[in-house]
Amino acid sequence: MSKDKKSIFSRITYLIIVVILIFIAIKLYDRYKINNFNEFVRTEYKPYTSEFTRDDEIKYSDISSYKISSLQANDAMFYKTINVIPNTPYKVTCMVKTDNVKTQSETSSAGAHISIANTVEKSKSITGTNDWQKLEFIFNSKNRTSVDLGFRLGGYDDNCTGTAWFSDFTIEAGHKNTSTNWNFACFVFENTNVQIKSNGTTNNIKLSMTMNDISDMRQNMSRFKSACEELSKNKMTVEYDFITIKEPITTLSYDDENGYFVAPSNIENIIEPYIQQKHYDHIFVCVRLGDDAHQEDIPVYDWIGLGGMDYLGIGFSNIRLPNSAKSYTYKYDARINTFPEEVFVHEFLHSLERNSEEYGYDVPALHDYAKYGYKDEKYVGLKQWYEDYMNCSIKTNNGYIGLNEEIYKCKPNSESDFTYSYKLNEFSEPDNIFEEIKMIITKAVENVGSITMKKEENEL
Numbered sequence: 525m526s527k528d529k530k531s532i533f534s535r536i537t538y539l540i541i542v543v544i545l546i547f548i549a550i551k552l553y554d555r556y557k558i559n560n561f562n563e564f565v566r567t568e569y570k571p572y573t574s575e576f577t578r579d580d581e582i583k584y585s586d587i588s589s590y591k592i593s594s595l596q597a598n599d600a601m602f603y604k605t606i607n608v609i610p611n612t613p614y615k616v617t618c619m620v621k622t623d624n625v626k627t628q629s630e631t632s633s634a635g636a637h638i639s640i641a642n643t644v645e646k647s648k649s650i651t652g653t654n655d656w657q658k659l660e661f662i663f664n665s666k667n668r669t670s671v672d673l674g675f676r677l678g679g680y681d682d683n684c685t686g687t688a689w690f691s692d693f694t695i696e697a698g699h700k701n702t703s704t705n706w707n708f709a710c711f712v713f714e715n716t717n718v719q720i721k722s723n724g725t726t727n728n729i730k731l732s733m734t735m736n737d738i739s740d741m742r743q744n745m746s747r748f749k750s751a752c753e754e755l756s757k758n759k760m761t762v763e764y765d766f767i768t769i770k771e772p773i774t775t776l777s778y779d780d781e782n783g784y785f786v787a788p789s790n791i792e793n794i795i796e797p798y799i800q801q802k803h804y805d806h807i808f809v810c811v812r813l814g815d816d817a818h819q820e821d822i823p824v825y826d827w828i829g830l831g832g833m834d835y836l837g838i839g840f841s842n843i844r845l846p847n848s849a850k851s852y853t854y855k856y857d858a859r860i861n862t863f864p865e866e867v868f869v870h871e872f873l874h875s876l877e878r879n880s881e882e883y884g885y886d887v888p889a890l891h892d893y894a895k896y897g898y899k900d901e902k903y904v905g906l907k908q909w910y911e912d913y914m915n916c917s918i919k920t921n922n923g924y925i926g927l928n929e930e931i932y933k934c935k936p937n938s939e940s941d942f943t944y945s946y947k948l949n950e951f952s953e954p955d956n957i958f959e960e961i962k963m964i965i966t967k968a969v970e971n972v973g974s975i976t977m978k979k980e981e982n983e984l
């Protein structure tokens with residue numbers, strides 16, 4: 525071979541190698557692009573069950589969407605740890621599209637949604653097949669300095685199948701409204717029509733409230749307003765809407781401790797239009813789960829009110845009418861019961877107790893009245909205990925304890941807290957190839973981006 529031929533041959537070989545290298549680089553980059561979740565960490569309840577990919581075809585904007593696909597029921601999420609300022613409202617939004625998203629349980633708060641990992645704090649959930657829509661999630665950082673903010677297909681207490689695409693993430697910080705005027709919604713469900721399984725058979729239980737029941741609830745809400753203002757010595761004021769609902773409750777939730785009860789997911793579809801129209805700081809759901817003809821048909825384990833629950837960041841309590849028509853629990857009578865609104869006060873205080881813990885304030889347990897020398901008295905029940913609880917005037921050897929006055933200002937956040945908000949850059953995507961390369965290198969150095977499997981604890 526002449527020198528020239530040799531040189532041509534080596535040039536061709538060189539060229540082929542370069543072409544192959546470019547081809548491999550493009551393939552690797554394509555693979556990287558499909559799997560690149562930027563700074564998000566992927567997590568699943570059942571590891572290696574769901575598929576996390578970037579989708580360049582089904583997308584909302586120029587940027588590839590973030591896709592989660594679950595052929596088997598799973599709770600799958602990608603999240604980013606975001607630094608937050610304590611006691612500050614935040615609003616997170618994204619666009620979401622779903623295909624055939626189904627929850628595992630019949631009544632469930634799962635679906636495609638935004639949430640804070642390991643908490644019940646979440647946006648509303650999307651199920652079924654839907655085109656792109658905006659999801660919004662408002663939360664308060666409370667006493668936290670960081671939160672794991674996740675975009676999720678599944679749920680805290682349930683799993684999902686189907687596909688969800690997420691895109692266009694934003695986060696902004698708002699300003700806390702310090703008003704101490706609390707706005708309550710009291711939903712009175714006049715009818716209950718549920719299937720209850722016991723010993724292998726299913727019974728259909730139909731119950732209705734009487735006019736007296738509804739009138740008792742109405743009077744108690746009015747008394748509750750006065751009681752909160754008087755007992756707290758005007759540290760808080762109350763406004764409320766009394767809403768009667770004819771549409772029956774058709775599903776109930778169950779746990780071993782309480783038996784049957786009404787969880788937000790049981791009535792979400794009915795109350796959602798009211799919640800969307802107006803902001804509420806607390807929700808009471810009044811319900812009948814038995815009457816003289818159906819004393820034992822819906823097992824309830826010794827509760828008349830149930831509190832401390834949460835629906836989209838709003839405190840949520842059950843108020844149960846007693847099965848016996850002879851009961852004076854909710855009836856005012858100077859010789860029997862002069863504090864019939866006690867259950868409402870008690871259940872609302874459970875929400876303030878829970879908020880106090882979450883905001884990092886010391887607070888005695890609401891059920892610990894006996895420990896501090898209080899008694900459930902005739903006519904007035906635990907009225908004195910509630911008054912001292914609400915005014916931080918429970919006497920102990922180490923001074924006075926009770927609710928911190930600041931807790932009356934810690935109401936659920938709402939849209940109006942974001943009138944003068946400021947945007948945060950937490951979810952910015954690399955803008956060009958150089959930023960992308962910079963991010964790849966940073967990630968390689970930090971070894972971030974590996975799939976982390978983490979089982980969430982289902983605390984309640």
Ligand SMILES: [Zn+2]
Nearest residue numbers: 870874890891
């Ligand atoms: Zn209680």
